[in-house]
Amino acid sequence: MTNNPIIEVKQLYKSFGNEPALNNLDFSVEKGEIFGFLGPSGAGKTTTIKILTGQLNQDSGSATVLGSNSQHFKENIYEHIGVVTHDSGLYENLLAYNNLVTFARIFNSDKKSIDPLLKRVGLYNDRNKLVKKFSQGMKQRLILARAILNRPEILFLDEPTNGIDPGTTKEIHKLIFELRDSGTTIFLTTHNMTEATKLCDRVALLNDGKIAEIGSPQDLSLKYNKKIQFKVLLKDNESLKLNDSEETRGKINWWLENGELQTIHSCEPTLEDVFLQVTGRKLK
Amino acid sequence: MNISLRKINAIFILKLQLFLGNLSLLMIPAMAIGYVVIFKNFFPANTVAFKALTLNMGILLNIIMGGIMFGAYPIAEEKEHHTLGVLMTSSINATEYFIGSLLPALLILTITNIILVPLNGTSWNQVSIINYLIITVICSIISILIGFTLGLFSKNQTNAGVVSLLPAAIFTLVPLFKGFSNKISHTSDFLYSGVIPRFINQSLFKHSYSWSLFEVSVLIAWFIIFSIVLFYAYRYKHFD
Ligand SMILES: Nc1ncnc2c1ncn2[C@@H]1O[C@H](COP(=O)(O)OP(=O)(O)OP(=O)(O)O)[C@@H](O)[C@H]1O
Numbered sequence: 032m033t034n035n036p037i038i039e040v041k042q043l044y045k046s047f048g049n050e051p052a053l054n055n056l057d058f059s060v061e062k063g064e065i066f067g068f069l070g071p072s073g074a075g076k077t078t079t080i081k082i083l084t085g086q087l088n089q090d091s092g093s094a095t096v097l098g099s100n101s102q103h104f105k106e107n108i109y110e111h112i113g114v115v116t117h118d119s120g121l122y123e124n125l126l127a128y129n130n131l132v133t134f135a136r137i138f139n140s141d142k143k144s145i146d147p148l149l150k151r152v153g154l155y156n157d158r159n160k161l162v163k164k165f166s167q168g169m170k171q172r173l174i175l176a177r178a179i180l181n182r183p184e185i186l187f188l189d190e191p192t193n194g195i196d197p198g199t200t201k202e203i204h205k206l207i208f209e210l211r212d213s214g215t216t217i218f219l220t221t222h223n224m225t226e227a228t229k230l231c232d233r234v235a236l237l238n239d240g241k242i243a244e245i246g247s248p249q250d251l252s253l254k255y256n257k258k259i260q261f262k263v264l265l266k267d268n269e270s271l272k273l274n275d276s277e278e279t280r281g282k283i284n285w286w287l288e289n290g291e292l293q294t295i296h297s298c299e300p301t302l303e304d305v306f307l308q309v310t311g312r313k314l315k
Numbered sequence: 316m317n318i319s320l321r322k323i324n325a326i327f328i329l330k331l332q333l334f335l336g337n338l339s340l341l342m343i344p345a346m347a348i349g350y351v352v353i354f355k356n357f358f359p360a361n362t363v364a365f366k367a368l369t370l371n372m373g374i375l376l377n378i379i380m381g382g383i384m385f386g387a388y389p390i391a392e393e394k395e396h397h398t399l400g401v402l403m404t405s406s407i408n409a410t411e412y413f414i415g416s417l418l419p420a421l422l423i424l425t426i427t428n429i430i431l432v433p434l435n436g437t438s439w440n441q442v443s444i445i446n447y448l449i450i451t452v453i454c455s456i457i458s459i460l461i462g463f464t465l466g467l468f469s470k471n472q473t474n475a476g477v478v479s480l481l482p483a484a485i486f487t488l489v490p491l492f493k494g495f496s497n498k499i500s501h502t503s504d505f506l507y508s509g510v511i512p513r514f515i516n517q518s519l520f521k522h523s524y525s526w527s528l529f530e531v532s533v534l535i536a537w538f539i540i541f542s543i544v545l546f547y548a549y550r551y552k553h554f555d
């Protein structure tokens with residue numbers, strides 16, 4: 032990785048009243064990665080996104096995005112940023128297509144890119160419907176389409192699949208990977224550890240406004256893999272969980288050689304387990 | 316602050332599309348037209364006083380009620396559907412947004428104002444079209460600015476309709492009833508909407524109109540006051 036982060040956050044502090052919502056966050060995001068903020072409700076995920084996108088001012092510390100201080104954004108920085116939060120709305124009384132055309136005009140992007148984009152999010156056949164007739168999942172996909180219309184360098188997604196059906200979730204995940212592969216940096220938040228594990232190149236575990244751990248999902252699982260265990264299923268359907276030891280390895284070898292083994296898994300902790308270990312708290 | 320004509324144009328087209336799809340808003344200019352047409356054709360008391368009264372009523376309804384609603388509704392709609400924040404995080408600044416929202420409203424109101432005069436049976440020989448346009452455009456802009464401010468303080472479109480009614484009624488009715496008492500007449504002189512009946516009456520009764528320094532000052536004062544009020548209202552209200 033380069034040492035030229037696209038987002039750099041230093042000692043970021045924000046409180047509402049007495050309780051700090053963000054308590055001196057430090058992290059940076061590299062160009063081209065999918066960076067996830069994983070944490071339970073109230074951890075400070077949305078607050079962080081609002082500050083990083085210039086919609087809220089912090090009390091102290093700094094956030095630099097694409098080289099600009101988020102407290103002093105000029106409007107044109109938004110030509111390079113896409114934002115999707117819970118309160119990203121749509122013009123309900125306009126056609127889906129006209130919603131996108133409006134933003135194509137704003138960004139001066141080619142109107143010809145709208146149809147392929149609508150196809151990509153599976154809304155092409157609904158392009159001439161009023162948005163108020165859309166389901167929640169359709170609206171979410173249209174909001175996402177709008178956020179990437181200007182081919183942003185960074186895309187901020189606040190719980191992009193919250194309340195979305197599994198089919199749409201899968202499509203959104205696919206889209207996020209495609210965007211990453213085309214060079215877009217993605218900063219997303221989620222309280223879903225499966226999603227974080229699947230999508231993110233690196234995650235920060237956020238709890239009570241503090242970052243408890245940061246790293247790739249795999250590195251974190253391995254780091255907290257204190258007690259190595261194996262789960263095996265034998266030919267006679269006997270299922271066993273064994274602690275790693277000289278004896279266990281001997282047994283496994285014997286089963287392997289004698290064709291006794293149906294399945295074998297190592298039991299490193301999930302991000303959920305890591306979160307519980309680090310914070311003493313469950314994700315949900 | 317950079318101002319991009321392209322972005323103003325994008326907002327202009329957006330708002331025009333929304334206006335043309337919003338029947339409750341279009342009802343107001345339609346009512347102004349309907350009012351003038353009905354009174355011209357069904358009450359053919361062809362006195363100058365009657366003509367002046369109907370024309371004043373039509374223009375005030377369009378400019379004051381219409382202007383305030385055309386300002387308040389769209390902003391309340393943006394707040395209700397959480398789209399204002401989206402525009403602001405899509406590189407639109409406040410100036411571009413307000414100019415882009417003001418112009419299509421002004422266009423619809425001005426077209427209505429222009430057709431009200433012949434519909435009322437008044438000739439452009441009696442009313443100087445230049446003065447008419449200057450006065451109606453300035454008064455429409457002030458109404459729209461008042462509407463923007465009310466819209467920023469509304470939670471949703473229904474709420475915007477409710478909070479707009481009282482100011483709209485005051486600015487419409489006080490100038491209309493100024494003949495009733497000296498007090499009302501005096502108050503009307505200080506309202507921006509008071510300039511309209513004075514202009515129409517002088518044009519129709521005395522066949523000439525000349526600007527007074529006092530009227531110019533009243534218009535400028537209202538314009539400046541509501542530009543400032545809007546500026547502060549926007550600063551404190553737009554992201555909640
Ligand atoms: N406008 C506000 N006024 C007061 N408190 C707030 C405000 N916004 C957030 N908070 C508080 O700040 C903390 C962090 O909130 P935030 O919305 O960032 O959490 P989150 O991680 O996004 O949660 P969720 O998963 O529920 O969306 C919470 O304790 C919340 O109550």
Ligand SMILES: [Mg+2]
Nearest residue numbers: 076077078189
């Ligand atoms: Mg949140």
